[in-house]
Amino acid sequence: MNSAAGHVLFVETPAVRRKLRQEALAKWVFCAMAAAMVVPLLLIVGYLVVRAAPSLNLEFLLEVPKRGMTEGGIWPALIGTIYLVFISLAVSAPIGILAAIYLNEYARDNWFNRVINLAVINLAGVPSIVHALFGLGAFVYAAKFGYSIISASLTLAIMTLPVIIASTREALASVPQSFREACWNVGATRWQTIKSVVLPNSISGILTGVILQVSRAAGETAPVMFTGVVFFKSIERGDLFPYYLNEQCMALSMHLYTISTQVPGVKESIPYATAVVLLALVVMVNAAAISLRVYLRSRQKW
Amino acid sequence: MQCGPPNAPCGRWGGEKILEALVYLCGFSAIIFVLGIFVFVFKEALPVLTNENFSLSQFLFSSDWYPTSESNKRYGVFAMIAGTVSVTGLAMVIAVPFGLGAAIYLSEFCGQKTRETLKIVIEFLAAVPSVVWGFIGLTVMSKLIVQYTGAPVGVNVLNGGIILALMSVPIIVSISEDALKAVPDSYREAAIALGVTRWQLVWRVLLPAAKQGLLAAVLLGVGRGVGETMAVLMATGHAVHIPHSVLDSVRTLTANIAAELGEAPAGSDHYRVLFLTGVLLFTITFGVNLIADTIVRGIRRK
Numbered sequence: 001m002n003s004a005a006g007h008v009l010f011v012e013t014p015a016v017r018r019k020l021r022q023e024a025l026a027k028w029v030f031c032a033m034a035a036a037m038v039v040p041l042l043l044i045v046g047y048l049v050v051r052a053a054p055s056l057n058l059e060f061l062l063e064v065p066k067r068g069m070t071e072g073g074i075w076p077a078l079i080g081t082i083y084l085v086f087i088s089l090a091v092s093a094p095i096g097i098l099a100a101i102y103l104n105e106y107a108r109d110n111w112f113n114r115v116i117n118l119a120v121i122n123l124a125g126v127p128s129i130v131h132a133l134f135g136l137g138a139f140v141y142a143a144k145f146g147y148s149i150i151s152a153s154l155t156l157a158i159m160t161l162p163v164i165i166a167s168t169r170e171a172l173a174s175v176p177q178s179f180r181e182a183c184w185n186v187g188a189t190r191w192q193t194i195k196s197v198v199l200p201n202s203i204s205g206i207l208t209g210v211i212l213q214v215s216r217a218a219g220e221t222a223p224v225m226f227t228g229v230v231f232f233k234s235i236e237r238g239d240l241f242p243y244y245l246n247e248q249c250m251a252l253s254m255h256l257y258t259i260s261t262q263v264p265g266v267k268e269s270i271p272y273a274t275a276v277v278l279l280a281l282v283v284m285v286n287a288a289a290i291s292l293r294v295y296l297r298s299r300q301k302w
Numbered sequence: 303m304q305c306g307p308p309n310a311p312c313g314r315w316g317g318e319k320i321l322e323a324l325v326y327l328c329g330f331s332a333i334i335f336v337l338g339i340f341v342f343v344f345k346e347a348l349p350v351l352t353n354e355n356f357s358l359s360q361f362l363f364s365s366d367w368y369p370t371s372e373s374n375k376r377y378g379v380f381a382m383i384a385g386t387v388s389v390t391g392l393a394m395v396i397a398v399p400f401g402l403g404a405a406i407y408l409s410e411f412c413g414q415k416t417r418e419t420l421k422i423v424i425e426f427l428a429a430v431p432s433v434v435w436g437f438i439g440l441t442v443m444s445k446l447i448v449q450y451t452g453a454p455v456g457v458n459v460l461n462g463g464i465i466l467a468l469m470s471v472p473i474i475v476s477i478s479e480d481a482l483k484a485v486p487d488s489y490r491e492a493a494i495a496l497g498v499t500r501w502q503l504v505w506r507v508l509l510p511a512a513k514q515g516l517l518a519a520v521l522l523g524v525g526r527g528v529g530e531t532m533a534v535l536m537a538t539g540h541a542v543h544i545p546h547s548v549l550d551s552v553r554t555l556t557a558n559i560a561a562e563l564g565e566a567p568a569g570s571d572h573y574r575v576l577f578l579t580g581v582l583l584f585t586i587t588f589g590v591n592l593i594a595d596t597i598v599r600g601i602r603r604k
Contacts, residue, residue, distance in 0.1 A: 019499050019502075022502075023500055023501045027411050030404070030406050031407055031411065033404050034407045098328035099331055101328075102329025103329060107329065116330065121595050122588055123336050125587045125590070125591035126529070126587060127529025127530070127556055127587055128532075133577055136346075137346045137577070141568070142342065158339075161331075161335065189318065219430075219432065219433065220432075222531040257436070257536070275434050275437050278433070279434060286422075286425060286426055
């Protein structure tokens with residue numbers, strides 16, 4: 001119903017024109033509000049990359065920190081983060097996926113399962129520092145794992161668990177009920193149906209959810225800083241297996257916190273470069289998840 | 303569920319029974335972990351509650367925080383509560399209008415392509431690690447604040463509020479968008495049949511119809527803000543006092559735990575009071591998430 005000059009039926013009265021102006025204004029205001037989130041993000045990321053540029057090279061990734069962490073690279077932190085992410089997901093992904101299978105395929109709608117749902121939602125809302133307190137009380141002291149990679153990874157695992165449950169459930173719920181019924185009708189049991197029909201049809205969605213947790217586990221600082229991550233650990237440059245599981249390690253997120261707040265005289269571009277490496281990790285993980293999702297959508301059969 | 307799978311014949315499916323038991327166990331794990339978190343954090347805090355030098359009302363309502371004083375140790379977290387409230391409040395003042403505006407733009411005004419792109423950006427915004435946000439607050443934002451407001455220090459309530467707003471916008475946008483989508487199409491059709499503009503549709507029909515969902519979105523944003531640790535630790539400065547303006551430095555409940563847990567000897571009163579702060583945080587976020595979930599569930603049922 002745009003300005004129809006010469007149109008016979010609709011003549012724009014001042015009221016209509018005012019209405020249209022109002023609509024255009026509203027559209028621009030909302031657009032500006034959406035842009036107000038996107039533009040600063042891009043500017044900030046651009047600024048970080050520019051400031052980080054002098055340190056951004058392969059050498060920075062592979063080198064160990066030098067001269068009291070004021071120079072050098074981030075290898076021990078990078079490899080520590082990889083350790084933490086893999087161990088924590090190796091624990092939380094199976095538990096989370098099985099829990100989601102229970103909630104979506106087995107659970108009836110009764111009070112007990114509503115309590116489980118509530119627990120999942122609340123677990124997702126527990127502040128990260130409370131997870132740290134829990135990890136300290138349960139894994140470091142009560143379970144006697146001490147300050148170690150194991151304690152830190154288990155703390156991270158519990159933190160990523162509710163999100164894995166939620167995303168897996170969504171993937172399972174997107175498999176049409178008729179698929180299951182068809183399988184039951186040829187005599188398959190519930191578990192056989194899950195194994196041969198439900199899981200193969202939802203595996204990409206499940207994987208997407210798990211992959212997205214890589215960036216979350218890699219970025220979290222508070223839960224690991226009191227359970228197993230230290231300021232500094234001396235390891236060899238480029239060493240792939242520098243840590244034992246009962247030892248403490250370094251982590252990228254903690255390293256960024258340390259060198260930007262605790263260590264004086266750090267070479268200017270190093271904290272920026274560390275932040276950019278963390279951001280790059282997040283972008284890569286999200287890109288992987290998004291492409292998996294696009295691929296999934298392209299071959300969805302229903 | 304109306305029809306179910308056939309029962310497995312007895313005896314032949316032993317492995318399956320074990321797997322299903324495992325599925326049930328994992329399904330219950332969320333409850334175990336939530337209870338575990340509460341029990342372990344509370345257990346560490348408990349001895350201080352029975353300590354005669356400690357009073358709960360002083361803990362909650364006094365702003366004297368002298369945990370390491372030689373003669374007169376006092377543990378009052380009121381200043382930290384004020385810090386958390388002020389930073390989260392400011393963040394919501396910024397994030398709620400922008401988040402709602404962006405959600406309205408996404409669901410009502412923009413085209414399919416723009417929506418897909420914006421959603422990817424918002425997902426990325428949500429995935430940026432909190433320590434990177436903290437770093438941005440410490441470097442980029444604090445410089446800008448000193449430059450434009452003339453504040454003596456750049457790490458203050460305003461800085462933390464802006465950073466926290468950027469962090470909680472993604473959750474507000476995605477939940478609000480869901481709430482707007484959940485408004486029945488018949489409402490829209492009825493309004494459009496009356497000849498309203500899209501602005502009038504949003505203002506007079508969608509917002510009133512979706513107001514509960516929008517409230518849930520805001521609550522989840524608050525929950526995120528209250529529990530955020532690393533970003534506020536780095537961006538709000540470290541002053542334990544009640545803020546009088548947005549340019550004052552503060553310390554939040556979460557930042558207080560993160561900053562002092564490393565120095566508090568295990569088993570000391572100081573250490574236990576930090577765990578008690580954790581119990582307080584757990585309770586707050588538990589309540590907020592519970593209310594938000596009840597609202598969301600109510601909408602789904604409708």
